[in-house]
Amino acid sequence: MTLTNFIQLLVTGMAMGAIYALTAKGLFIAHLTTNRVNFGQGDFLMAASFISLAAIGAGLPLPLAVLAVVTVLSLMGWGLERFAVRPLDRFGAGRAGGALAWILTTAGMALILQNTVELLWGKSSQYSPPLFSDRRDNVITVGQIGFFLEELLIILAAFAAVGAFWWALFRTRWGRDVYTVAFNPDAASLLGIDVRRTVTSVWIIAALLAAVSGILVGPLVTVHPHMGLIFTIKALAVASLGGFANPIGILVGGILFGVAEALANYWDSKYGDLYPLLFVMAMLVLKPSGIFGESKADIR
Amino acid sequence: MIAVEAISARIGAVEVLSDISFSVAPGALLAVLGANGAGKTSLLRSVSNLLPLSGGRVTYDRQDISGIAPHLLARKGLVHVPQGRQIVPTLSVLDNLLLGASHLSQNDPDMMRKNLEDEFTRFPVLRERQRIPGGSLSGGEQQMLAVSRALMMRPKVLMLDEPSLGLAPQVARAILRALRSLTEQGVAVILVEQIAIGALKIADNGLVLRNGQVALRGSATELLADRGLVESYLG
Numbered sequence: 001m002t003l004t005n006f007i008q009l010l011v012t013g014m015a016m017g018a019i020y021a022l023t024a025k026g027l028f029i030a031h032l033t034t035n036r037v038n039f040g041q042g043d044f045l046m047a048a049s050f051i052s053l054a055a056i057g058a059g060l061p062l063p064l065a066v067l068a069v070v071t072v073l074s075l076m077g078w079g080l081e082r083f084a085v086r087p088l089d090r091f092g093a094g095r096a097g098g099a100l101a102w103i104l105t106t107a108g109m110a111l112i113l114q115n116t117v118e119l120l121w122g123k124s125s126q127y128s129p130p131l132f133s134d135r136r137d138n139v140i141t142v143g144q145i146g147f148f149l150e151e152l153l154i155i156l157a158a159f160a161a162v163g164a165f166w167w168a169l170f171r172t173r174w175g176r177d178v179y180t181v182a183f184n185p186d187a188a189s190l191l192g193i194d195v196r197r198t199v200t201s202v203w204i205i206a207a208l209l210a211a212v213s214g215i216l217v218g219p220l221v222t223v224h225p226h227m228g229l230i231f232t233i234k235a236l237a238v239a240s241l242g243g244f245a246n247p248i249g250i251l252v253g254g255i256l257f258g259v260a261e262a263l264a265n266y267w268d269s270k271y272g273d274l275y276p277l278l279f280v281m282a283m284l285v286l287k288p289s290g291i292f293g294e295s296k297a298d299i300r
Numbered sequence: 301m302i303a304v305e306a307i308s309a310r311i312g313a314v315e316v317l318s319d320i321s322f323s324v325a326p327g328a329l330l331a332v333l334g335a336n337g338a339g340k341t342s343l344l345r346s347v348s349n350l351l352p353l354s355g356g357r358v359t360y361d362r363q364d365i366s367g368i369a370p371h372l373l374a375r376k377g378l379v380h381v382p383q384g385r386q387i388v389p390t391l392s393v394l395d396n397l398l399l400g401a402s403h404l405s406q407n408d409p410d411m412m413r414k415n416l417e418d419e420f421t422r423f424p425v426l427r428e429r430q431r432i433p434g435g436s437l438s439g440g441e442q443q444m445l446a447v448s449r450a451l452m453m454r455p456k457v458l459m460l461d462e463p464s465l466g467l468a469p470q471v472a473r474a475i476l477r478a479l480r481s482l483t484e485q486g487v488a489v490i491l492v493e494q495i496a497i498g499a500l501k502i503a504d505n506g507l508v509l510r511n512g513q514v515a516l517r518g519s520a521t522e523l524l525a526d527r528g529l530v531e532s533y534l535g
Contacts, residue, residue, distance in 0.1 A: 173398075173402050176391060176395050176399060176402070179388055179390050180388050180391070183389070186350055186370075186382065187382055189350070189374070190348060190370060190371075190381075190382060191374060191399045191400040191453075192371050192372075192375040192453065193399070194371050
């Protein structure tokens with residue numbers, strides 16, 4: 001491998017890694033607040049990809065297409081919490097959860113999504129148009145090395161989304177409320193925090209993270225109705241690297257995962273996707289709290 | 301300010317409160333005493349609607365508050381500091397202080413700054429440590445933070461569940477003194493305590509619970525005069 005190859009793989013890996021980090025953050029925030037995750041997070045991403053593809057295909061300019069995806073995905077996040085998660089609370093001992101039924105209902109929603117998308121757009125893979133430039137393979141050359149412009153812009157956009165999420169979590173009243181509800185919902189309500197509304201907002205934000213990932217991942221992969229599961233699995237792997245507790249650990253974990261995957265695929269194009277997952281598995285055996293996990297959810 | 305009229309409550313099949321009545325006027329301090337399991341915590345939880353009533357009613361500011369969600373009561377100034385202080389360990393001292401205040405319906409930044417300044421004057425240690433995570437404060441400092449955080453919500457009624465639990469005696473006394481000074485500003489205080497004598501010394505009236513019922517009630521002076529009887533109920 002030449003240095004040029006390596007740097008190009010690094011950029012490709014970072015683009016995918018940023019997507020994994022965004023998806024994993026959706027799992028993290030729901031888990032932090034409610035001890036539950038959406039097992040269809042990857043399928044939310046898939047749906048976002050299709051809606052974005054359809055909206056851009058219908059000739060909508062990018063901002064309007066983004067608005068459409070964001071609107072639909074917010075409603076999906078709200079609906080998931082309202083109809084597939086919250087009604088189960090009365091079967092279990094509150095948050096601690098004797099009931100694990102939400103695993104089935106969120107995974108079930110994923111199946112419904114896959115089939116709905118198949119009905120609407122068919123089973124075949126779709127080519128997603130570029131978001132930021134006129135062609136997917138526009139190359140800009142820095143020194144001796146050529147990069148896909150689209151990839152660089154996707155990395156920038158993903159980092160902007162990560163930054164916005166960080167700001168919301170650590171610099172706003174909403175983030176303060178989220179940490180308080182995560183700590184103790186009863187105590188939160190005694191401080192005037194509307195716990196139910198905070199939980200709903202968290203599921204909407206989780207869906208919005210899938211929305212952003214879905215829009216951005218389109219031009220990097222081929223889009224098809226069953227692409228979601230592998231994103232859910234990879235996001236779970238990335239979130240465990242951060243111990244489900246450390247948002248910066250999840251970002252670093254996501255990037256490392258994406259880069260490892262890109263390099264592994266260079267050496268072994270057949271089973272390349274497997275190696276990073278094996279690595280995470282081995283790591284979890286050695287350190288179950290995650291490389292960047294902490295006993296407390298405090299990283300500030 | 302607040303009137304509790306013949307309330308009962310159950311947890312599962314067990315009646316944890318039965319036919320309890322009392323009222324607290326603005327500027328008065330009521331001490332609620334009793335042994336472990338007497339129903340003191342359940343009483344506060346039912347008043348703030350965390351535990352639904354099975355009978356009776358609570359009026360606050362002359363308004364029946366049954367069925368009003370706890371977070372709305374808190375925003376209206378019926379403020380409950382639960383057992384164990386409940387300082388969010390990951391948030392800074394300052395963020396903890398702003399938690400409740402930021403949800404008040406009249407969320408006036410100037411007022412908030414002034415209140416913050418008042419609390420920093422009341423407990424100067426909070427000013428010094430405002431940037432560090434709440435979880436790294438000592439027990440006494442956390443209790444000061446819990447009281448200040450509640451006062452940031454400008455309570456008309458302040459209910460505290462065993463604020464002196466686990467504190468060194470002189471720290472506990474400082475907290476109790478701070479509570480007494482609040483009543484001078486017209487706040488009605490309901491203080492649940494295990495340290496009966498210390499609580500009665502700052503209280504106007506006292507209420508002793510046993511098995512979810514009122515076993516003894518009277519003015520603090522009366523109850524202090526009959527310490528032996530009070531203590532016989534505390535187990």
